[in-house]
Amino acid sequence: MSIKLVSFHLCPFVQRAVIALQEKGVSHEIDYIDLADPPTWFAQCSPLGKVPLLLIGDDVLFESSVILDYLDEIYQPRLHPSDPLLRAQHKAWIAFGSDLLMQQHALAVAEDEATFRDKLDLLDKNLRRLDLPIGQGLFGKSESLSMVDVAFAPLFLRLSILMAYRPEVASVYSAQVKGWAESLLARSSSQASVLPDFEARFESFFREKGSWAVASSAVSN
Template sequence: MTLHLMSHTLCPYVQRSVISMLEKNIPFERTYIDLANKPDWFLSISPLGKTPVLTDKDDAIFESVAILEYLEDTQPHPLHPASPLIRAQHRGWIEFGSAILNDIAGFYNAPTAAVFATKTAALTAKFQQLEAQLGDGPYFAGDAFTLVDAVFGPVFRYFDMFDDIADFGILTDLDKVQSWRRNLAARPSVQQAVSEEYPQLLSAFLRNRNAYLSTLMA
């Protein structure tokens, strides 16, 4: 075993790396980092001070997209399509998934109802774009599970919590998106990417944001 993933309990970017390694059926170690009290050894291998970081023996790779690409280049069971054109398109949709994660952070950090409404509209618009892109499923590109699916599994996981708070209408009437969400939630690699305590930890995190969403949870 040479792969070692520096993780955080709630980080969606860590989750996509874990999903990739589980799909590839490769062994790896995992160490959780307290991002409020980062050890010096971690900062020495993470120039941005963020998770995930993957080490392979004595070498470190930081940033989740770089980690995903490294795993594609060095490990069996590719999750990228063979076609260079489709592979490039998928890289674009991976970036789109990262943009949605940024919008989700804006959503749960929104300080007022007005800002919250703006962030809700931005998320809704992005998922409407996805609805137009999706085919018959069950995954982003049909029958094959790809890196785009690995990226969106953690995205949809947030909505398991949001749906328990209220119906924000973000995914309303998006039948293909909802079907994709259900299929990803049933995937063992997506389920195993987080600990059993994840829902409780995420709930506590959101309650402590002192944001508009926090007041709805109260």
């Protein structure tokens, strides 16, 4: 059965699916669309008008967490825990990770310093919530990859780029989260999950959106 992902180059939710496909060694195609000017077939296939879509033959799946669940049921190795309660807890933290991705986006598009600092405070407060489950060993263990890892790696990639523009972004990481983020970004599946020009695209996209972080950075100017 052919597997195709419908993607937008910078979408972190698509990147989750790419990482899962890489970790499971599933060959797939990626069809990149322009979300600002999507093709007509996209509106018919995507009820929410969002990527990712996973096209399995003629069937369509949407929502990144649902796509991850499907891939995990079909392809080895299993990345969700087999215990139902643990699995549900992992899915809950993946939903939390989706919220964090939206907060990271709000940080990246903040057009002035005051908004940027507000968004950074919010992200800081919420990232601290990860310390307890990591400390309890629920996820973030370097010896075994889980779907929580897959779901969080795109967040850490974007925060690492923002840190290069604004070093104060690094303050949102506790020691535990920093260690977790670094180990995920070192994985070949994370590195191969975006195109080589990702950082340049990221910069030009957010610069165009009026990002204060990009515009004020000594690195990008």
